[in-house]
Amino acid sequence: MNTAQLVTATRSALERLAGHADELGDLDQALGDGDLGITISSGADAVSSALEDVPADARPADVLRVAAKAFASANPSTMAALVAGALLAGARAWGDATEVGRAEGAVLAAAAAESISTRGKSAVGDKTILDALVPAAEALRDAPDAAAAVDAAVAAAAQGVEQTTQLQSQKGRAAWLQERSRGLPDGGAVAMLRFLESWRDTTSRS
Amino acid sequence: MKKIINDPQDFVTEFVQGIALAHPGAVRIVTGDHRVLARADAPVAGKVGIVTGGGSGHLPLFKGYVGSGLCDAVAIGNVFSSPSPEQILEATKAADGGAGVLYLYGNYGGDVLNFDLAADLAELDGIRTETVLGRDDVASQPRTRAADRRGVAGLFFAYKTAGAAAERGDSLDEVAAIARVTAENTVTMGVGLSPTILPTTGKPSFELGADEMEIGIGIHGEPGIHRGALAPADAIATQLTEALLADLDPAAGERVAVLVNGLGATPLEELYVLYRRVHEMLTERDLVIARSYVGEYATSLEMAGASISLLRVDDELRDLLGAPADSPFFREGGDR
Numbered sequence A: 001m002n003t004a005q006l007v008t009a010t011r012s013a014l015e016r017l018a019g020h021a022d023e024l025g026d027l028d029q030a031l032g033d034g035d036l037g038i039t040i041s042s043g044a045d046a047v048s049s050a051l052e053d054v055p056a057d058a059r060p061a062d063v064l065r066v067a068a069k070a071f072a073s074a075n076p077s078t079m080a081a082l083v084a085g086a087l088l089a090g091a092r093a094w095g096d097a098t099e100v101g102r103a104e105g106a107v108l109a110a111a112a113a114e115s116i117s118t119r120g121k122s123a124v125g126d127k128t129i130l131d132a133l134v135p136a137a138e139a140l141r142d143a144p145d146a147a148a149a150v151d152a153a154v155a156a157a158a159q160g161v162e163q164t165t166q167l168q169s170q171k172g173r174a175a176w177l178q179e180r181s182r183g184l185p186d187g188g189a190v191a192m193l194r195f196l197e198s199w200r201d202t203t204s205r206s
Numbered sequence B: 001m002k003k004i005i006n007d008p009q010d011f012v013t014e015f016v017q018g019i020a021l022a023h024p025g026a027v028r029i030v031t032g033d034h035r036v037l038a039r040a041d042a043p044v045a046g047k048v049g050i051v052t053g054g055g056s057g058h059l060p061l062f063k064g065y066v067g068s069g070l071c072d073a074v075a076i077g078n079v080f081s082s083p084s085p086e087q088i089l090e091a092t093k094a095a096d097g098g099a100g101v102l103y104l105y106g107n108y109g110g111d112v113l114n115f116d117l118a119a120d121l122a123e124l125d126g127i128r129t130e131t132v133l134g135r136d137d138v139a140s141q142p143r144t145r146a147a148d149r150r151g152v153a154g155l156f157f158a159y160k161t162a163g164a165a166a167e168r169g170d171s172l173d174e175v176a177a178i179a180r181v182t183a184e185n186t187v188t189m190g191v192g193l194s195p196t197i198l199p200t201t202g203k204p205s206f207e208l209g210a211d212e213m214e215i216g217i218g219i220h221g222e223p224g225i226h227r228g229a230l231a232p233a234d235a236i237a238t239q240l241t242e243a244l245l246a247d248l249d250p251a252a253g254e255r256v257a258v259l260v261n262g263l264g265a266t267p268l269e270e271l272y273v274l275y276r277r278v279h280e281m282l283t284e285r286d287l288v289i290a291r292s293y294v295g296e297y298a299t300s301l302e303m304a305g306a307s308i309s310l311l312r313v314d315d316e317l318r319d320l321l322g323a324p325a326d327s328p329f330f331r332e333g334g335d336r
Helices: A003-018 A021-031 A036-051 A060-074 A078-094 A102-120 A130-142 A146-166 A173-181 A187-205 B008-022 B085-095 B109-124 B143-148 B155-167 B172-184 B233-248 B268-284 B315-322
Strands: B027-029 B036-039 B049-056 B073-079 B101-106 B129-134 B186-194 B212-215 B226-229 B255-262 B288-295 B304-313
Touching: A003 A036, A003 A060, A003 A187, A021 A036, A021 A173, A021 A187, A036 A060, A036 A078, A036 A187, A060 A078, A060 B085, A060 B109, A078 A102, A078 B085, A078 B109, A102 A130, A102 A146, A102 B109, A130 A146, A130 A187, A146 A187, B008 B027, B008 B036, B008 B049, B008 B073, B036 B085, B049 B085, B049 B109, B049 B155, B073 B085, B085 B101, B085 B109, B101 B109, B101 B155, B101 B172, B109 B129, B129 B155, B129 B172, B155 B172, B155 B186, B155 B255, B155 B304, B155 B315, B172 B186, B172 B315, B186 B233, B212 B233, B233 B268, B233 B304, B255 B268, B255 B315, B268 B288, B268 B304, B288 B315, B304 B315
Parallel strands: B049 B073, B049 B101, B101 B129, B255 B288
Antiparallel strands: B027 B036, B036 B073, B186 B212, B186 B304, B212 B226, B255 B304
């Protein structure tokens, strides 16, 4: 897809994602400080309106930069800054590409995962967004075409989320709960999954 | 616990307001949450900006060094807590005069994460940043793991040299290089005699017997390398200085700057008693004392104790140390 198509798809996916704010807020209430719902809903709104102003001659990487900035400023938090840094890493990896597809999606997901892992000094198994993002990135990389790729990414992320239910939180405020953090999935990982599902649902409709 | 405070939750906001009110021509509050202070005249057009930051409870570190010839802005965390990425970003914008911004702060996990995230956000705003960390606390890790050492009072030296380099018009890369060489040649070790009491909890940060001292203590009360009976000043100075010299390993004839720093509750007289012995030891080793500083440069609330820092200097670092600087807590009038 080109820049305009990327903007349209992202905005519809974010609209769907915002509908999950209550679920994410409740999860984070149980494990963290409860601000994940507002981070996602206000972040999605802010990105969506910022994307309205992306100029026609912009590159797809510029879409990521605009999204990163809007997401970080909407409801500032460590999570928001980590996501912004991840999108920025993706923008660097996309460079001057004028069309993005499955391969670029895989590159974005891998760069985003690398950024969050480095910045947050965390890895798969720490019960974070990485538990959904890393398997999704691998699924995108290994899929034969775009349609199969999104389905595979959703499936991989869902499995990752399921596994976080068994894990003890190692990072952020949730880590304070130690043993008590078992039994619920990680809110960040669920947010990642809900975004991928939203992306699948909006792009398969079009 | 006895403290001169109001509501502990207001402690940081109120002392930041106090600094701004007491030094109106020097600094200004940048953000509504009172967590960013900048030079009154920042951003200085064309000059590399220097942004520092970290938890509160260490005055004059970090916010005391905002001024000409030093830092341009500071992001202020709660007591012993990192400032947020957004606060650091606001400090970055306040400091950026178009020549880029150096992040110069101590090596602590939360601060590193939040400054790195702020660097990403600054890049989105088109501001180039470089980062140099203070890692001078030799007791926190052995020399083989020097990159993991914590930053303590010796950060003052890097503020001074990098700040002077920025003031004379050096580029971002040049200012960062000065900060880096300063940080790499700075070593510090501290001794704690009594703990810090956090305003919000009212509890001591660690326990120490009435007649004990802890050698190698960190500025948040992190455990040191040896706990034992309190020794006379000369013995403490000897132990700390020997450890620093072993680590820095200066050759006879080399020049060093010396900083004897109080941790918050130790009288200046005692710091001078320490300095006397440090001076004697350095002279015995045929080291030339290029500059000396005695006083409170980096504290830990009301912790009793002191730290000793050494910086190996060449002609350039010596001149940068002597260059003019003016901030609420530190002034240098020019080479003496």
